[in-house]
Amino acid sequence: MTTAETQTLPEPVADWQQPIKASDFVAPTTVAEAVSAAAAGGAGYIAGGTHLVRYGRFGGDIPDVLVWLGGVGELGLLENDGGVLRIGSGVVHNRLEGVADQVGLIWAAAREIAGPAVRNLGTVGGNVIIDWDLVPALLASDAVVLVTGAGGARSIDLDGFHDDDGRPTVNGVDLLTAVEVSPSGAHWSYRKVGRRKGVSRAVAGVALRAAVGDDGTVTDARLAVGGSAFRSRRVPQAEQLVRGMHDPSVPPDGLGEAVRAALDDVDGDIEGPGWYVRDVAHVLAERAYVDAFGNGEH
């Protein structure tokens, strides 16, 4: 057996490469243990750490006591319960490929997140907490978030889980344990534009899911948009335009404009200014419609 002795680590080479420190690392094995550990002063959850560690490197505060969720087995469950897919918050993005036949829309969004290595570490729960690129696909899948806190377990519609600034409306002890979603069905599409083809946050990402009746008319629709500069949101006006449509090759009049209008409050960020975000979302919404119903590409 080899033992590595403590050595002095080198100084960071740039301002943004801040070393991160914590005083303790706790590895609970059950949800109850995790919630109890998080209730201690200075404690906070870490799952894959793909956001939290980056955040700390850029100078953000990280919990002094890290409550690691990787050892809580029930957070890694993927199970179909009467047609509803329950995705444990600890499921890493790449595992969603295994249920792509049930939730193709969600896998389509997950496979565009970061890069292959990060997708083996980053979790669905973490992505939901920070309102990242998976959320539009989850919103379009009628996602319900399951949370366990000091007062017990409860469920919260994902549409309403984040405040206007994109922060979760739960406290630091509440543990997101799973997300329950509806199957994607046959008609769905996810379209995303980022600054790079890979390893880029969405400037805008649009998720569309629709139900079609026997006569080929759209009976119901969900359309959600998300991006780095704004809170992910459904667009009811766009959904209403899609309902009742019969022609799969031409988007309904006003679809892009409805999505554009829903982003009227977006100022933009380093990924792109507000006008660019709206332009991109407009185009992606129309492409998503054609892809969901037309040429079979998603």
Add this chain to the structure above:
Amino acid sequence: MRIDFELNGEAVTVEGANPADSLLETLRERFGLTGARPGCLTGDCGCCNVHVDGRVVPACLMLTPMVQGRAVTTVEGLAVGEELTPVQQAFHDHYAAQCGYCTSGQVMAATDLLAQCPQPTLDDAQRGMAGNLCRCTGYRKILEAVMAASGNGHYANEGTE
């Protein structure tokens, strides 16, 4: 704190680590395994790729305690003695490195890709290698090496017109 794990097939222990020390720091500074390299330290460049329980992960974002009881493989642990793996041999044969800084991360990503998808299309290869940045090669030779290692070495004839 004490962390016990398997490193390139050998049982190892880390003692006295800060709980927030990254796996990358531990591998380089405590074990002298410098194949995994710091590039961005934010999971964007792929230079720090290692395998944990057989899957590629960014060592810069993984904290050392997370590998308790798990198996870690670095690029130093791929070859068996002097015999390079098919991926390593293909990178050599196709001149898929210039400065070499990103190469170990590229090799770890390519090894994972071909384990998951033994017969990738060029699109599969590009997706599988999308987490690795290279400032030198322009990526063509890297993709040639990946396709050659898969036995599906037709990249030279695809999309060149």
